[in-house]
Amino acid sequence: MEKQLEEHFHEEKGYIKGELVRMIYQNPDEHFSIALIHIIDTNESIEETEVVIKGHFSPLHKGEHYLFYGKVTNHPKFGDQYYVEHYQKDIPTSKEGVVLYLSSDLFYGIGKRTAERIVGVLGEDAIQKILHDSSVLDEVPHLSKEKAEQLVADLKEHQGFEHIVVTLSEYGFGLQMAQKIYEVYKDRTLEILQENPYQFVFDITGFGFKRADEVAAKHGISYNHPSRIQAACLYSLNEWSQQGHVYAPHDELIEQVKNVLNTGENALTSEMISTQINDLVEDRHLIEEEGKVYLPSLYYAETGFAEQFNRLWMAESMEEHTQADIMKVIGEIEEEEHISYGKEQYDAIERALHSNLMILTGGPGTGKTTVIKGIITAYAKLNRKSLYPADYTQDEPFPFLLTAPTGRAAKRMHESTGIPAVTIHRLLGWNGTESFEHDHDNPLSGKVLIIDEFSMVDIWLANQLFRAIPSGMQVLLVGDEDQLPSVGPGQVLSDLLSLAQVPAISLKEVYRQKEGSKIIRLAHDMKQGKCEAQTLEKAKDFTFISCEETQVLHVVQTVYKRAIDKGHTVKDIQILAPMYRSKLGIHRFNEEIQQLVNPPSRQRREMKVKDVTFRTGDKVIQLVNQAESGVFNGDIGEVVAIYREGETKDQKEKLVVLFDGKEVEYLRKDVSQIMHAYCTSIHKSQGSEFSIVIIPVVRSYARMLRRNLLYTAVTRSKTSLILCGDEQAFRKGVQTVDTNRRYTSLTTYLQRIQERPQGEVGEEEELSPYDFME
Numbered sequence: 181m182e183k184q185l186e187e188h189f190h191e192e193k194g195y196i197k198g199e200l201v202r203m204i205y206q207n208p209d210e211h212f213s214i215a216l217i218h219i220i221d222t223n224e225s226i227e228e229t230e231v232v233i234k235g236h237f238s239p240l241h242k243g244e245h246y247l248f249y250g251k252v253t254n255h256p257k258f259g260d261q262y263y264v265e266h267y268q269k270d271i272p273t274s275k276e277g278v279v280l281y282l283s284s285d286l287f288y289g290i291g292k293r294t295a296e297r298i299v300g301v302l303g304e305d306a307i308q309k310i311l312h313d314s315s316v317l318d319e320v321p322h323l324s325k326e327k328a329e330q331l332v333a334d335l336k337e338h339q340g341f342e343h344i345v346v347t348l349s350e351y352g353f354g355l356q357m358a359q360k361i362y363e364v365y366k367d368r369t370l371e372i373l374q375e376n377p378y379q380f381v382f383d384i385t386g387f388g389f390k391r392a393d394e395v396a397a398k399h400g401i402s403y404n405h406p407s408r409i410q411a412a413c414l415y416s417l418n419e420w421s422q423q424g425h426v427y428a429p430h431d432e433l434i435e436q437v438k439n440v441l442n443t444g445e446n447a448l449t450s451e452m453i454s455t456q457i458n459d460l461v462e463d464r465h466l467i468e469e470e471g472k473v474y475l476p477s478l479y480y481a482e483t484g485f486a487e488q489f490n491r492l493w494m495a496e497s498m499e500e501h502t503q504a505d506i507m508k509v510i511g512e513i514e515e516e517e518h519i520s521y522g523k524e525q526y527d528a529i530e531r532a533l534h535s536n537l538m539i540l541t542g543g544p545g546t547g548k549t550t551v552i553k554g555i556i557t558a559y560a561k562l563n564r565k566s567l568y569p570a571d572y573t574q575d576e577p578f579p580f581l582l583t584a585p586t587g588r589a590a591k592r593m594h595e596s597t598g599i600p601a602v603t604i605h606r607l608l609g610w611n612g613t614e615s616f617e618h619d620h621d622n623p624l625s626g627k628v629l630i631i632d633e634f635s636m637v638d639i640w641l642a643n644q645l646f647r648a649i650p651s652g653m654q655v656l657l658v659g660d661e662d663q664l665p666s667v668g669p670g671q672v673l674s675d676l677l678s679l680a681q682v683p684a685i686s687l688k689e690v691y692r693q694k695e696g697s698k699i700i701r702l703a704h705d706m707k708q709g710k711c712e713a714q715t716l717e718k719a720k721d722f723t724f725i726s727c728e729e730t731q732v733l734h735v736v737q738t739v740y741k742r743a744i745d746k747g748h749t750v751k752d753i754q755i756l757a758p759m760y761r762s763k764l765g766i767h768r769f770n771e772e773i774q775q776l777v778n779p780p781s782r783q784r785r786e787m788k789v790k791d792v793t794f795r796t797g798d799k800v801i802q803l804v805n806q807a808e809s810g811v812f813n814g815d816i817g818e819v820v821a822i823y824r825e826g827e828t829k830d831q832k833e834k835l836v837v838l839f840d841g842k843e844v845e846y847l848r849k850d851v852s853q854i855m856h857a858y859c860t861s862i863h864k865s866q867g868s869e870f871s872i873v874i875i876p877v878v879r880s881y882a883r884m885l886r887r888n889l890l891y892t893a894v895t896r897s898k899t900s901l902i903l904c905g906d907e908q909a910f911r912k913g914v915q916t917v918d919t920n921r922r923y924t925s926l927t928t929y930l931q932r933i934q935e936r937p938q939g940e941v942g943e944e945e946e947l948s949p950y951d952f953m954e
């Protein structure tokens with residue numbers, strides 16, 4: 181196999197056969213290295229006898245020969261270098277060569293005579309044979325067990341990683357995936373690859389069923405092999421949860437699995453699939469209850485959250501204040517703040533003050549923030565507490581915990597209340613991997629917890645958060661039920677609201693509208709599905725520019741430019757679109773707006789990653805939570821510096837982004853954590869607000885256009901909203917209610933808990949959903 185590969189590469193690609201002179205640089209985590217090589221043989225046009233090579237390879241050993249495949253690149257300062265795309269050890273193939281190799285210093289305790297005996301028995305492909313099945317060494321006479329074990333260990337160390345990567349590359353796996361696979365299975369990789377590639381679907385994040393199927397087909401694994409069907413079940417359920425469902429009904433899962441297995445004429449019956457689902461359930465890879473099939477992590481998150489929610493809801497009431505006291509302090513606040521609370525607002529403050537747990541909902545401008553401030557101030561007055569964190573000590577911590585799912589939402593919360601607010605991840609002391617500092621063993625401390633933008637919180641995070649809330653802490657969940665549900669699985673807010681017993685107050689009266697905001701009026705009309713001609717009429721803060729789909733890009737550019745010319749910054753202006761990859765997708769807008777506001781220039785450094793060019797001055801968005809650097813999914817920043825290899829201490833290219841006064845460095849390999857943010861998706865914009873929002877709405881988006889999506893987009897704008905495109909498409913979207921409810925069973929569990937005889941508690945669940953996640 182290796183030989184064929186070598187011949188194949190020799191025919192098609194440039195190569196250098198060489199020997200290590202010295203390692204110049206190596207980063208073991210990334211297997212990225214630079215080395216100086218003495219050239220033994222090459223078909224590349226390199227004049228020198230030595231060359232610097234760069235690329236992903238583990239440390240090379242002196243005295244061994246390697247074959248490097250790649251490209252000659254010309255470095256302006258250092259001349260010719262070789263960029264290694266692929267490499268392998270030049271394993272000796274003649275008997276003499278193998279004897280020399282095995283008796284070299286690389287192998288402890290193997291002298292020339294032992295090496296000759298090994299090659300005498302196993303032949304010139306002794307190395308491959310031993311790597312494939314080390315028991316072949318039993319056939320070698322006078323080779324002690326210890327020596328044989330040492331030899332296998334040394335061989336694996338010297339040949340293991342390269343050999344595995346080379347073999348995986350034959351199956352079409354890139355270096356990154358090969359490394360990921362190797363990290364999980366180490367020297368068992370090839371064995372698993374050959375015997376049960378479907379195992380990869382279980383163990384390796386991002387490993388698709390189709391890839392496993394391709395590998396399995398090469399090994400002749402049959403279409404109805406139990407491992408194949410089981411992997412398809414697991415894969416389907418994963419896909420299902422990515423669409424927001426917490427479970428799949430057994431029968432629907434079977435249908436989905438049939439589609440994934442796609443066996444054509446070789447039909448697999450529902451019974452066969454059902455049997456495999458049952459086996460997975462028996463082995464605890466899946467959990468099934470009343471015909472609902474769950475991934476264990478989701479099952480434990482949902483049942484766990486229900487228990488935690490119930491615990492807080494049913495906790496002993498805290499010290500009661502009399503109605504008279506409450507009325508008195510609310511009156512005082514009204515006077516101090518020059519405000520007269522509406523009836524709903526007043527009720528919300530009053531009820532929150534003597535509830536363990538309450539939900540506050542309302543559209544934009546209904547006074548959610550005003551009520552939050554009212555609750556905090558009233559609590560402080562009633563309990564004679566200061567609102568300044570500096571007045572507190574470790575023994576008596578600050579009583580108010582304010583939190584939100586995104587950094588931007590937390591920042592807004594802080595700005596509007598004057599009280600510190602952090603992301604939920606930070607509040608829980610997330611360490612960036614699998615655990616949180618705060619959980620039921622180490623709960624949060626404080627008296628009142630307020631969680632804003634709760635519609636964005638998925639069932640995993642909700643459970644994790646609620647586990648860390650001590651009984652007796654007052655909890656207020658705040659959100660807008662008409663916005664999109666969480667990106668992750670579940671629909672926690674709307675499930676809770678659907679239960680009549682859960683204490684909730686919905687603010688309906690709009691206050692900001694009284695200040696003449698058309699944006700707010702539009703949002704409230706949209707909520708009711710209203711979108712008449714009058715609704716879209718131009719106003720001071722709102723314009724719908726009707727135009728053909730082909731003109732939309734130009735119109736968006738013109739509006740953007742005009743806003744910039746008027747003195748607004750790129751930060752103030754946000755384009756929101758529902759799709760990434762269409763003619764009018766997010767990527768396209770980003771390219772065009774970058775060209776408009778941050779074009780190539782001598783003063784601006786660039787880093788090209790795949791097809792995307794990042795430039796200093798670019799507006800970018802963080803795509804994943806990154807606890808160590810303190811940046812979170814959805815945070816928006818600006819590229820402030822780009823460093824080349826030779827300019828940094830550790831010789832690495834870097835891109836630096838400034839997020840709200842905090843600089844974060846990205847290595848080239850991590851740049852995929854960010855993307856341009858001139859235009860972002862509506863989903864990513866949840867929890868953020870922008871002064872000027874531009875939303876293209878065209879017919880080609882039709883399958884995405886839903887009321888809650890458009891409502892979320894429109895309510896992101898603070899002072900100016902520009903819609904452009906097709907009014908009809910917008911209207912249709914507003915009238916299309918997302919009827920695809922997610923499969924969740926939170927309400928069932930909560931009801932079940934409520935009906936349980938008093939005093940009986942649920943099984944103490946020691947597991948956290950994160951125990952099941954990577």
Ligand SMILES: Nc1ncnc2c1ncn2[C@@H]1O[C@H](COP(=O)(O)OP(=O)(O)OP(=O)(O)O)[C@@H](O)[C@H]1O
Nearest residue numbers: 519520521522543544545546547548549550691692
């Ligand atoms: N009872 C009231 N009397 C007068 N003005 C009010 C009242 N309640 C709220 N407002 C004003 O209405 C505006 C919107 O209120 P607030 O910011 O609290 O709403 P919100 O629901 O948090 O809105 P959004 O979600 O859009 O931020 C603010 O300017 C606020 O001062």
